[in-house]
Amino acid sequence: MLRLVIAAFILLLANFVRAEVILASGSYKILTEVFNEQTAMQLQNVSQAEKIDVLTRYFLTTPYNKQTLNMSPLSPEELVINLKEMDCMTFIEYIEAFKRSNNYEQFVSNLINIRYINQNITFKHRRHFFSDWAQEPEAIVVDITSEISPHAIQVKKQLNLKNYNQRYISGLPVKGRLINYIPVKYVDDDLVLRLNVGDYIGVYSKDNGLDVSHVGVVIRRGNKTIFRNASSLRRNLQVIDIELNDYLKGKAGIVVFRPKSDY
Numbered sequence: 001m002l003r004l005v006i007a008a009f010i011l012l013l014a015n016f017v018r019a020e021v022i023l024a025s026g027s028y029k030i031l032t033e034v035f036n037e038q039t040a041m042q043l044q045n046v047s048q049a050e051k052i053d054v055l056t057r058y059f060l061t062t063p064y065n066k067q068t069l070n071m072s073p074l075s076p077e078e079l080v081i082n083l084k085e086m087d088c089m090t091f092i093e094y095i096e097a098f099k100r101s102n103n104y105e106q107f108v109s110n111l112i113n114i115r116y117i118n119q120n121i122t123f124k125h126r127r128h129f130f131s132d133w134a135q136e137p138e139a140i141v142v143d144i145t146s147e148i149s150p151h152a153i154q155v156k157k158q159l160n161l162k163n164y165n166q167r168y169i170s171g172l173p174v175k176g177r178l179i180n181y182i183p184v185k186y187v188d189d190d191l192v193l194r195l196n197v198g199d200y201i202g203v204y205s206k207d208n209g210l211d212v213s214h215v216g217v218v219i220r221r222g223n224k225t226i227f228r229n230a231s232s233l234r235r236n237l238q239v240i241d242i243e244l245n246d247y248l249k250g251k252a253g254i255v256v257f258r259p260k261s262d263y
Helices: 027-043 048-057 088-099 104-115 130-134 189-193
Strands: 003-012 015-024 079-081 141-143 153-159 161-163 175-183 200-204 212-221 224-231 238-243 253-259
Touching: 015 027, 027 048, 027 104, 048 088, 048 212, 079 104, 088 104, 088 212, 088 224, 130 141, 130 200, 130 212, 130 253
Parallel strands: 015 079
Antiparallel strands: 003 015, 141 253, 153 175, 175 253, 200 212, 200 253, 212 224, 224 238
């Protein structure tokens, strides 16, 4: 895959941070097209829900690839922007960065804020887990799981612990964390109506070392609630739409995060 390496100086918290950006071939064209679409929507005074639908719809059928970012703690970390391929986590990272940005420079700055703790571009400081997004003091989202359902359950997890001597992600420590989730039997029509377009949903994992097994974004189509996500299923392997209730059949439950900012 061809790639363009750009050395970018990003103004973050009144300090200049040098970030080497790995821009995958074709990604700059997509950036330009999305920004043009966003500008047009601002001029037309389009609703927040429609903006999010249009933005995320742009990436429907984008191929799934779980290895677009650095996979080794021993390799130098670079800020990768690959809008031609993505997994479920990079999909929502890019969506959230687009929501906060009007141009390329802002997009790079916001992606750093979203992907890395304290804007520190290292493997160790990357937000590898969905629940990392809700951790203060620099939370990207608000965990509303227990607010929208009286049936939410809190579980103490040991994130990244696979078994006694193995880790899910090599080079990262085990993190003790409380995870709130709503068992799927309580995800009824009333609860679904409490979801906003643009809310992020994590599919709760029963594994002690994982918070969720998959993530996506809430979209509405008429009276249907859609789970838009980068699917790793062999029959899909792309960004798809599926009705939320259909997707959740056989799943344990959901974690619901609400973005802190509109766009």
